[in-house]
Amino acid sequence: MSEVYDVAVVGAGVVGCLIARALSRYQLKILLLDKEADVCCGASKANTAIVHAGYDPKPGTQKAILNVGGNAMYDQLCTELGVHFLRCGTYVVAFSDDDVQTLDDLLKRGQRNGVPGLRIISREEMIRAEPHINPEVRAALYTPSGGIVDPFGLTIAAAENAVANGVEVRLETEVTGLLRHEGRVKGVVAGTQSFRSHFVVNAAGVYADEIMRMAGLDGFTIRPRRGEYFVFDREMSPVRSVLFPCPTPVSKGIVVTTTTHGNTMVGPNAQDIESKEDTRVTAEGLDEVLHGAQRLVPSLDPRAVIRVFAGLRAVGSTGDFLIEAAREAPGLINVAGIESPGLSAAPAIAERVVEILREEGLALYPKSDYNPIRVPPPDFSELSHRERAALIATDPRYGRIVCRCETVTEGEIVAAIHGLVPARNYDAIKRRTRCGSGRCQGGFDTPRVLEILARELGCPATKVTLNGPGSELVVRGTKEVDH
Numbered sequence: 001m002s003e004v005y006d007v008a009v010v011g012a013g014v015v016g017c018l019i020a021r022a023l024s025r026y027q028l029k030i031l032l033l034d035k036e037a038d039v040c041c042g043a044s045k046a047n048t049a050i051v052h053a054g055y056d057p058k059p060g061t062q063k064a065i066l067n068v069g070g071n072a073m074y075d076q077l078c079t080e081l082g083v084h085f086l087r088c089g090t091y092v093v094a095f096s097d098d099d100v101q102t103l104d105d106l107l108k109r110g111q112r113n114g115v116p117g118l119r120i121i122s123r124e125e126m127i128r129a130e131p132h133i134n135p136e137v138r139a140a141l142y143t144p145s146g147g148i149v150d151p152f153g154l155t156i157a158a159a160e161n162a163v164a165n166g167v168e169v170r171l172e173t174e175v176t177g178l179l180r181h182e183g184r185v186k187g188v189v190a191g192t193q194s195f196r197s198h199f200v201v202n203a204a205g206v207y208a209d210e211i212m213r214m215a216g217l218d219g220f221t222i223r224p225r226r227g228e229y230f231v232f233d234r235e236m237s238p239v240r241s242v243l244f245p246c247p248t249p250v251s252k253g254i255v256v257t258t259t260t261h262g263n264t265m266v267g268p269n270a271q272d273i274e275s276k277e278d279t280r281v282t283a284e285g286l287d288e289v290l291h292g293a294q295r296l297v298p299s300l301d302p303r304a305v306i307r308v309f310a311g312l313r314a315v316g317s318t319g320d321f322l323i324e325a326a327r328e329a330p331g332l333i334n335v336a337g338i339e340s341p342g343l344s345a346a347p348a349i350a351e352r353v354v355e356i357l358r359e360e361g362l363a364l365y366p367k368s369d370y371n372p373i374r375v376p377p378p379d380f381s382e383l384s385h386r387e388r389a390a391l392i393a394t395d396p397r398y399g400r401i402v403c404r405c406e407t408v409t410e411g412e413i414v415a416a417i418h419g420l421v422p423a424r425n426y427d428a429i430k431r432r433t434r435c436g437s438g439r440c441q442g443g444f445d446t447p448r449v450l451e452i453l454a455r456e457l458g459c460p461a462t463k464v465t466l467n468g469p470g471s472e473l474v475v476r477g478t479k480e481v482d483h
């Protein structure tokens with residue numbers, strides 16, 4: 001008879017990984033599943049990376065409560081997990097009388113939500129803080145508790161720490177059905193495999209409504225809303241914090257932000273679309289993003305753009321996060337409609353899910369050997385000369401630079417391939433090491449990473465993929481071309 005898990009978590013985005021980690025504090029058998037070849041392949045890898053303060057959501061909503069609660073947990077969480085997080089502050093910028101009125105409304109809403117330190121600042125103060133801002137600025141709402149995080153770093157670190165504390169991760173495992181017994185959900189089906197569990201947590205992002213439908217729940221639907229972005233070369237770094245325009249009913253607007261690695265990023269726009277896989281970027285969308293961003297920072301020059309990408313928000317039909325035990329399908333906990341500010345709220349969502357599981361009867365006995373600390377692998381680019389020399393002395397592979405733009409070494413790539421949540425394709429290495437994310441966008445490093453992956457995984461180069469089966473990087477050696 002196959003083993004029975006206490007909890008199976010479906011979806012290894014930031015929400016699922018933090019839930020798995022929060023549950024790993026207890027004496028439980030936990031399974032974390034994802035359909036992709038790595039963790040962090042959904043919305044968690046393609047967002048604005050802002051840890052919102054919480055002035056935006058409507059007071060009393062799950063979004064408001066969990067955003068403010070999640071934001072407050074970020075310092076401790078990122079210290080424990082060794083993740084880049086910067087409380088750099090955020091600004092909502094007003095250009096007109098109407099905008100100034102909006103700032104006032106946001107200030108009051110933020111105060112009702114319990115956001116600390118909010119204040120409206122003058123044009124002069126705004127220009128002092130961000131000298132490249134459009135000089136037509138009239139005033140701004142300053143939020144000192146707002147910040148930025150490395151969302152890949154956070155998701156991967158949460159998954160690794162969960163594994164270190166006993167969680168089992170299964171990738172390339174798409175949940176296609178639910179096991180039911182006498183009306184109760186008793187596990188998940190993934191193609192020809194099945195996994196029995198006392199509880200199933202549905203954290204499947206934009207697909208969470210489809211998991212709900214597998215349990216016969218069809219009252220909640222998710223519509224994808226695409227957002228497109230530009231990333232600029234680090235030489236074009238006009239801002240040190242996060243600049244928002246005044247929000248609209250569907251979006252917080254096109255933002256100009258710095259990232260934890262010092263790149264300027266701009267976006268997103270907001271387009272309701274049909275397909276849950278459609279992460280295309282479009283010429284019209286990118287135009288909209290550029291013009292929106294230049295309204296905030298006119299000097300942004302598109303010639304310095306190094307990358308474009310798009311992410312899909314999981315917009316739920318109720319307009320709020322849905323986080324609850326399913327009454328008509330006991331055993332199933334839904335964590336659905338986690339659109340923005342889901343990244344900011346994720347640590348608080350994880351704690352809420354633990355409480356729901358407790359209320360539903362899951363016995364939670366703390367583990368004596370739980371370790372919340374994850375020591376991040378060495379980041380060569382951040383080390384001093386002395387530290388670099390010491391690292392190379394322990395392993396000469398740290399002396400071989402594979403990615404010149406981001407100074408990533410072979411040692412770091414090998415460590416990622418053999419990590420607790422192994423990086424088994426090019427994009428997985430990129431998310432862990434930044435290899436290929438600099439100015440040349442992989443032009444220099446890709447052949448070398450391909451060789452390293454093939455060698456470490458013990459497979460031919462033709463089996464090495466960009467992001468999982470079907471995305472093989474090469475089809476055959478150049479000398480094997482058919483004539």
Ligand SMILES: Cc1cc2nc3c(=O)[nH]c(=O)nc-3n(C[C@H](O)[C@H](O)[C@H](O)COP(=O)(O)OP(=O)(O)OC[C@H]3O[C@@H](n4cnc5c(N)ncnc54)[C@H](O)[C@@H]3O)c2cc1C
Pocket residue numbers: 010011012013014015016033034035036039040041042043044045046047048049050051052173174175176203204205206207208226227228268310311312313314338339340341342343344345
């Ligand atoms: C454009 C954009 C901008 C955003 N900006 C911000 C921001 O600045 N700040 C903020 O707080 N939030 C922001 N968000 C929201 C934030 O990114 C999300 O709320 C958060 O990433 C959701 O995490 P998740 O784990 O719920 O979903 P995801 O990261 O999408 O993870 C869901 C996982 O489920 C897996 N899955 C789906 N179906 C199945 C299945 N059948 N079987 C197995 N696995 C399955 C997927 O592969 C995926 O890995 C933004 C989102 C977008 C799209």
